[in-house]
Amino acid sequence: GAVVSQHPSRVICKSGTSVKIECRSLDFQATTMFWYRQFPKQSLMLMATSNEGSKATYEQGVEKDKFLINHASLTLSTLTVTSAHPEDSSFYICSARIQADEQYFGPGTRLTVT
Amino acid sequence: AQTVTQSQPEMSVQEAETVTLSCTYDTSESDYYLFWYKQPPSRQMILVIRQEAYKQQNATENRFSVNFQKAAKSFSLKISDSQLGDAAMYFCAYRRPNEKLTFGTGTRLTIIP
Numbered sequence: 001g002a003v004v005s006q007h008p009s010r011v012i013c014k015s016g017t018s019v020k021i022e023c024r025s026l027d028f029q030a031t032t033m034f035w036y037r038q039f040p041k042q043s044l045m046l047m048a049t050s051n052e053g054s055k056a057t058y059e060q061g062v063e064k065d066k067f068l069i070n071h072a073s074l075t076l077s078t079l080t081v082t083s084a085h086p087e088d089s090s091f092y093i094c095s096a097r098i099q100a101d102e103q104y105f106g107p108g109t110r111l112t113v114t
Numbered sequence: 115a116q117t118v119t120q121s122q123p124e125m126s127v128q129e130a131e132t133v134t135l136s137c138t139y140d141t142s143e144s145d146y147y148l149f150w151y152k153q154p155p156s157r158q159m160i161l162v163i164r165q166e167a168y169k170q171q172n173a174t175e176n177r178f179s180v181n182f183q184k185a186a187k188s189f190s191l192k193i194s195d196s197q198l199g200d201a202a203m204y205f206c207a208y209r210r211p212n213e214k215l216t217f218g219t220g221t222r223l224t225i226i227p
Contacts, residue, residue, distance in 0.1 A: 034214065038157075043205060043217045091157060103215060105159035 002028045004096050006106035013084055021079045021109045023094030029074035030096035038091045050077055084113045116141045118208050120218035127196045128226045135191045135221050137206030147209050148189045154202040201225045
């Protein structure tokens with residue numbers, strides 16, 4: 001099956017700094033990538049949808065200036081958490097999809113803001 | 115808006131027994147897909163099974179099968195011969211073609227040795 005990687009798997013950063021998470025589709029070109037946030041013992045919450053070369057579409061309530069998403073190529077999307085605060089600590093999951101096909105999920109990134 | 119409901123926050127089953135996880139959804143569309151995803155402790159989301167709404171035949175993947183009742187908007191997952199490795203969170207999900215996934219709240223499945 002298709003593989004999606006995320007880097008880093010874990011990151012700890014200080015409050016006020018920014019952190020970037022990369023999501024790559026390793027063996028396919030993804031027309032659409034998705035970023036989710038998951039709190040402990042809860043479901044996945046979609047943050048935004050991005051298509052290569054165009055601006056991301058953010059879900060209601062998600063601050064687009066805080067969570068910057070760049071989908072620079074068909075195999076790479078990045079999520080940058082700007083001026084991170086402890087409440088941004090969470091598990092972030094990316095997902096990639098070939099048009100009209102399955103979504104494939106990355107292994108997730110655990111962000112801890114101290 | 116579409117909603118997906120999983121009414122069982124937790125379920126447990128004896129090893130080698132069969133367990134059924136429930137899922138209902140609400141939609142006015144006729145063309146859509148339904149999924150069951152497994153999220154083990156590693157938190158990697160794994161697709162368990164997929165069902166196209168236009169197919170009347172229930173999907174099956176080895177020990178995993180679904181009972182798809184389109185009129186009732188019900189999509190339950192049956193796990194036969196439960197194994198310790200089946201312990202995980204299970205999420206039911208709905209998607210229209212080329213649209214985003216809508217997840218249920220999940221069911222935590224515990225396997226009792």
